[in-house]
Amino acid sequence: MTEKPADGGAQTEEAAASGRRPEREPGSPSGAEAVRRERGREPDDRSRYEDDEYGHEDDDRRDRWRDDDHEYRTPEPPGSGVRPRRVRRFRLAAWVMLILAAVVVGVSVVWVNGPPTEAELREKAGLFNKERLRIGVKSDTPGIALQEQGGRRIFEGFDIQIAYMVAADLGFPPDKVDFLAIETEDRARMQALDDNGRFVKVDLVVATFSVTPARKADPSVGFSTPYLFTEQSVVTTSDHPGSITSLGQLEGKKVCTLGTSTSESELSRATRAVITGKNLLSDCVQGLKDGEFDAVTTDAALLAGFVAQSDGKLRHHDIALEKTEMWAVNVGSNNALRTLVDLSLYRSYADPHDQRWEQAYRTHLDPLLSASPRVNVAQAEQPCALPPPVRRWPWERTLPVQECPSR
Structure with missing residues (x-):
């Protein structure tokens, strides 16, 4: 059996056979320190933070060294396969730049080919x-x-x-x-x-x-x-017998309306009344008051103002048409x-x-409603509107987009 050297530098046969590292005597230098001493220099503070007793890097101690505001960084061991930090940072920066470039190109394409501003x-x-x-x-x-x-x-x-x-x-x-x-x-x-x-x-x-x-x-x-949404209606003098609930009741009557209007077309389809078309609605209403006509028909929102100003001399009739005037x-x-x-x-x-x-609406249409009871003069809400094709940045699109019911 070989005797163990006094300095503990040789392995025993038992330790060699088991593959275990020999225990180091207290106070004896670590492997890295021993190498440095053999090269003629003493270990410095970095070595204490750098290697453990077997010459391995101690992460905790190395981090403490970095936290002490030292400039030292442990070099990557050659052949270890670990990429340097600067390479990884360069790759990350390259990916970020590629993503930003793709975003810029995409936005540019949309901006150039999209709707006008x-x-x-x-x-x-x-x-x-x-x-x-x-x-x-x-x-x-x-x-x-x-x-x-x-x-x-x-x-x-x-x-x-x-x-x-x-x-x-x-x-x-x-x-x-x-x-x-x-x-x-x-x-x-x-x-x-x-x-x-x-x-x-x-x-x-x-x-x-x-x-x-x-x-x-x-x-x-x-x-x-x-x-604005409204509907067609009929106005007569207040002494007209009964209510008019359809255009068919105007059969054979003298009826005035606006020429080339939707009301004239609807009246022609619904009845064989004696139709007179005027350019001004005020002429129709004056003719009704003068007895020239039996009735006037057009949009309810147009007639409501004349009824409200008539001091009860005119009467407004809802004729229950399903068609909405827009x-x-x-x-x-x-x-x-x-x-x-x-x-x-x-x-x-x-x-x-x-x-x-x-x-x-509150200023000009609301005051007319009381003179036209049971007549849907005009809807009190603005008709639904969708955003038109105008180019805007996402942060400029602050208004909600809602679905509009089809009509």
Whole structure:
């Protein structure tokens, strides 16, 4: 048996056979320290944090060394297969850059190929450098659009407030808006009379213009999303016997309505009444009062104002038609302008803080309801509006999107 050297540097036969590491005598240097001493240098603080008694790295002690604000970092042992930290960081940075590049490319594609921005729509609509906005409106319908006959001859009514709302969103304050009286037959042509009595082209028509399939097929008509729902009704003098509950009861009667209107078409299909078409509803109502006509029929929202101002001389009848009259803005063939009008109506509908439509209804239509009991004059909620195709960043899309029921 070989004797164990005094310095403990050799293994015993038993230890060698078992494969165990020899126990180190207390106070004897570690393997790494012994190598350093053989090379003629003493171990420093780093070695104490770096190797355990078998020459292995001690993670806890190494971390304590790093926490002591030392600059030393244990080098990776050669051939260990562990990648340096800087390589891993470089790879992570590369992946981040690739992801960001993909996002930028995707956003750029959507931005370039997506719908136009609001500013681009304004340019396409011809609103840049435009000083004033011309809007064709009715002038003889109380509660909807009525022009004063004296003084400043200003316009007021529900349609007027809707027109102001849309104009403001297009960038035109009230003092930059010109209202021109437009007759029923000229709404599709968008021709209105100016102060000199000449027909001029208007930019918008906000004049109780109902949406129909035939009108939508007309290339000169471009309807916005609807801004009011109403229905057809009938007005007679208050001494008319009984109630009128259908257009069929007007058989053989002299009935006045607006020419080229949806009411005239409906009346012609329902009965063989003696129909007179007028350009102005006020002419029909005056003829009714004078005994020239037995009844007047058109949209309930148009007739309610005349009934309210009649001091009980006129009577409003609900004729129970299922068809809904949907009033919309006509912008003609200017598609960019139509999208901007739709955007204004969508914001008014979807934004709970935007109360302009509700204020217009409370101010001009609510006061008319008491004079027309049991008649659905107009729905008290703005018709549902969907967001038009306008390019916006995700954080700009703050308004809710709701499904609109089909009509």
